[in-house]
Amino acid sequence: MRKKIVAGNWKMNKNLAETNTLLSELTTKLKASSEVEIIVAPTFTNLYSATEVLKSSGITVAAQNMHEAENGAYTGEISADMLKSIGVETVILGHSERRAYFGETDQLLANKVNTALQHEMTIIFCFGEELQDRKSDNHFSIVEQQLKNGLFHITKANWKNVILAYEPVWAIGTGETASPEQAQEMHAFIRKTIANTYDQETADEVSILYGGSVKPNNAQEIFAKTDVDGGLIGGASLDAENFSAIVNAI
Numbered sequence: 729m730r731k732k733i734v735a736g737n738w739k740m741n742k743n744l745a746e747t748n749t750l751l752s753e754l755t756t757k758l759k760a761s762s763e764v765e766i767i768v769a770p771t772f773t774n775l776y777s778a779t780e781v782l783k784s785s786g787i788t789v790a791a792q793n794m795h796e797a798e799n800g801a802y803t804g805e806i807s808a809d810m811l812k813s814i815g816v817e818t819v820i821l822g823h824s825e826r827r828a829y830f831g832e833t834d835q836l837l838a839n840k841v842n843t844a845l846q847h848e849m850t851i852i853f854c855f856g857e858e859l860q861d862r863k864s865d866n867h868f869s870i871v872e873q874q875l876k877n878g879l880f881h882i883t884k885a886n887w888k889n890v891i892l893a894y895e896p897v898w899a900i901g902t903g904e905t906a907s908p909e910q911a912q913e914m915h916a917f918i919r920k921t922i923a924n925t926y927d928q929e930t931a932d933e934v935s936i937l938y939g940g941s942v943k944p945n946n947a948q949e950i951f952a953k954t955d956v957d958g959g960l961i962g963g964a965s966l967d968a969e970n971f972s973a974i975v976n977a978i
């Protein structure tokens with residue numbers, strides 16, 4: 729049975745004190761459950777503290793990015809080994825903000841995926857079309873290309889370390905969310921594409937999260953769709969009340 733997951737991507741928000749406050753609010757509000765896996769992704773500077781605070785909470789800590797090289801002269805970058813050395817085993821790769829503002833290409837992401845897998849990390853692999861792609865009815869082919877170029881070189885066995893996050897760029901931080909039907913249609917397409925490329929078992933086992941303006945008032949209807957296994961939450965994950973309500977909507 730594939731897992732239900734709600735992940736909070738805090739992006740470049742919250743200093744150390746604010747991070748600790750939010751984490752302690754979350755641990756009070758959210759009880760570990762076998763029904764849903766909860767993941768939070770604070771910024772790099774607060775990851776170590778987050779792993780300490782969340783140690784026995786059942787909440788997983790993820791990084792928002794990492795470099796593809798093992799180590800070396802890459803000023804300002806963070807390696808898989810550095811993350812693992814502080815107990816971070818999960819990493820978000822391919823977020824649309826990384827693609828758009830930091831020039832991350834499918835090829836680069838394929839390399840990051842390989843590095844993360846070599847370190848036996850769990851990857852939250854993000855992808856999704858832009859508004860013009862949807863308007864020109866190219867959204868399915870764009871998503872298929874992003875998956876083929878960035879991820880589909882992995883083996884069947886590697887899929888146990890992968891969570892997918894479909895995030896239509898036009899719905900991120902805009903308040904405009906994909907309708908539950910649009911999310912379901914795309915998630916079903918993604919699962920079919922995986923079944924065609926790998927096999928049905930692989931497609932059935934992978935959790936596919938939806939991301940893009942998920943809020944307490946729309947989470948339930950999106951999560952109710954058959955192929956939506958949870959969400960990757962941006963803005964609404966910065967508030968304990970909102971994030972808990974979204975977790976409880978699953």
Ligand SMILES: O=C[C@H](O)COP(=O)(O)O
Nearest residue numbers: 737900901940941962963
């Ligand atoms: O990683 C999260 C997504 O970018 C969604 O962000 P949002 O919930 O603020 O639209």
